[in-house]
Amino acid sequence: MRVQTAFAKNKDTKRLLDDALQQLTSSDINPSAIFAFFNTDHPLPSIQSSLTETYDCPILLASSCLGALGSNATGHDSLNDLVVFALEDPDGHYGVGSDSISLKNPREAASSAIMAALENSGVSFESPALVWCAMPPGNEEEMLAGFADVIGPNIPVFGGSAADNDVTGQWQQGTHIDIGDDRVVVAVLHTSTPIGMSYSSGYRPTKKECIATDVEGRILNQLDDEQAAIIYNQLSDNSIASSLTGGNVLASTTLYPLGQEIESSLGITEYLLSHPDSVTEDGALTLFSEISPNTRLVVMEGSVDGLISRAEKVVVNAIGLLPEGSEPKGILIIYCAGCMLTVSDSISTMLDKVRNSIGDIPVAGAYTFGEQGRFLDGVNRHGNLMISAVVFGS
Numbered sequence: 001m002r003v004q005t006a007f008a009k010n011k012d013t014k015r016l017l018d019d020a021l022q023q024l025t026s027s028d029i030n031p032s033a034i035f036a037f038f039n040t041d042h043p044l045p046s047i048q049s050s051l052t053e054t055y056d057c058p059i060l061l062a063s064s065c066l067g068a069l070g071s072n073a074t075g076h077d078s079l080n081d082l083v084v085f086a087l088e089d090p091d092g093h094y095g096v097g098s099d100s101i102s103l104k105n106p107r108e109a110a111s112s113a114i115m116a117a118l119e120n121s122g123v124s125f126e127s128p129a130l131v132w133c134a135m136p137p138g139n140e141e142e143m144l145a146g147f148a149d150v151i152g153p154n155i156p157v158f159g160g161s162a163a164d165n166d167v168t169g170q171w172q173q174g175t176h177i178d179i180g181d182d183r184v185v186v187a188v189l190h191t192s193t194p195i196g197m198s199y200s201s202g203y204r205p206t207k208k209e210c211i212a213t214d215v216e217g218r219i220l221n222q223l224d225d226e227q228a229a230i231i232y233n234q235l236s237d238n239s240i241a242s243s244l245t246g247g248n249v250l251a252s253t254t255l256y257p258l259g260q261e262i263e264s265s266l267g268i269t270e271y272l273l274s275h276p277d278s279v280t281e282d283g284a285l286t287l288f289s290e291i292s293p294n295t296r297l298v299v300m301e302g303s304v305d306g307l308i309s310r311a312e313k314v315v316v317n318a319i320g321l322l323p324e325g326s327e328p329k330g331i332l333i334i335y336c337a338g339c340m341l342t343v344s345d346s347i348s349t350m351l352d353k354v355r356n357s358i359g360d361i362p363v364a365g366a367y368t369f370g371e372q373g374r375f376l377d378g379v380n381r382h383g384n385l386m387i388s389a390v391v392f393g394s
Helices: 013-025 044-054 106-121 140-151 228-235 304-320 337-358
Strands: 002-008 033-038 059-063 068-072 075-080 082-088 093-100 130-135 157-161 173-175 183-190 195-201 204-216 219-223 258-263 269-274 276-279 285-287 296-301 328-336 363-368 371-374 380-383 386-393
Touching: 002 013, 002 068, 002 075, 002 328, 002 363, 013 044, 013 082, 033 044, 033 183, 033 363, 044 059, 059 130, 059 183, 068 082, 068 337, 075 337, 082 328, 082 363, 093 106, 093 173, 106 140, 106 183, 130 140, 140 157, 140 183, 140 380, 157 328, 157 363, 157 386, 173 183, 195 269, 195 304, 195 371, 204 228, 219 228, 228 285, 269 296, 269 380, 304 328, 304 337, 304 386, 328 337, 328 371, 337 363, 371 386
Parallel strands: 033 059, 130 157, 328 363
Antiparallel strands: 002 082, 033 082, 059 173, 068 075, 068 363, 093 183, 130 183, 157 371, 195 386, 204 219, 204 296, 219 285, 258 269, 258 296, 276 285, 328 386, 371 380
16 A cells, blocks of 8 residues: 655646646556545646546546645645545555436435446445545435445445535536536545544534424424524524524534534444534524434534644544554545634644644545544444544555
8 A cells, every 4th residue: 555645736727737747657656546636726627637648547536625735745735726645555446436416316326426436446246445425515415325225334434525615516526537516426445455534523512402393404493492593593602693584604603513412332422513504584594414303412612723633633543543553654634614714824733733743644635515424333424514534554
């Protein structure tokens, strides 16, 4: 197992691609699979064609809010226009697939995409060690169910919902074959070496709780049998007081998400977060993830310092889950775009902390509009304001 990352920033797409590809081709890496994260200021067709003309391997592409993070022995940068993660594993098997949620329902499209990825891996009847996904935001729970319809519930699924720079639907995702804003994209990884994984958040629970007494998917109508916006505002230190009759509250609620307790057999409680993004005219809250009726919710509390330091802890935890004797060779990180925008200029400090802890290990990461991963209870879930890390070991 070997990993090489390349990262670059340039307003000119050709120069950007020339820079990143020069970094890769100057090494002797022979990729078994490539993961690339990019700023939507640059056209995905150009990125796709440049990578496919250079490398004949499965490629997964996903846009990332305002850029992507990269680190290797030459340096690190938290906001690049393009980051490429090239993984060489000659004894492993890798495949990618995609399908359109415009032509099929999201669950069927996800099933179709993962079946194509399994077929393309060359070992379609074996269970992969990991599934990595990039999805258009909005129906992530259905797409996770579509994966499970094919591979069952026990294979870990990690990844993130593709993002743009201003939430106007400019996100793009694809493979070396297909690209588009409506494609669910998935990679299956039959690695020949161990993997360590961690999925978490940088928030702590408060003692403020409520029950989702009237909810329809991602629309939270009532909490404790009262108007959801009013109850949430009371429990979150009046964070949305100026928007109780309607409006966007995305920035106001980032430090006060709603958490669902997830218990594990180890006796550890983890929290799956949902991020309120708007108040409707009738006082309901809309969310970026689904909540089931009668779910007990905990108001979570975050801080800029907590969000900055959490990524390093998640990475270290993932490394610690590698078996004894396995050394980390490369790391994929997913970091919520909402958290990135909240910490603002301090996002560079977040990556500094990661690098100070792990050194020159190659790292690539995306800032996403939703995060998929698996807690200690072994269930794959979609959440908001989450952080994940997948470590490829020796």
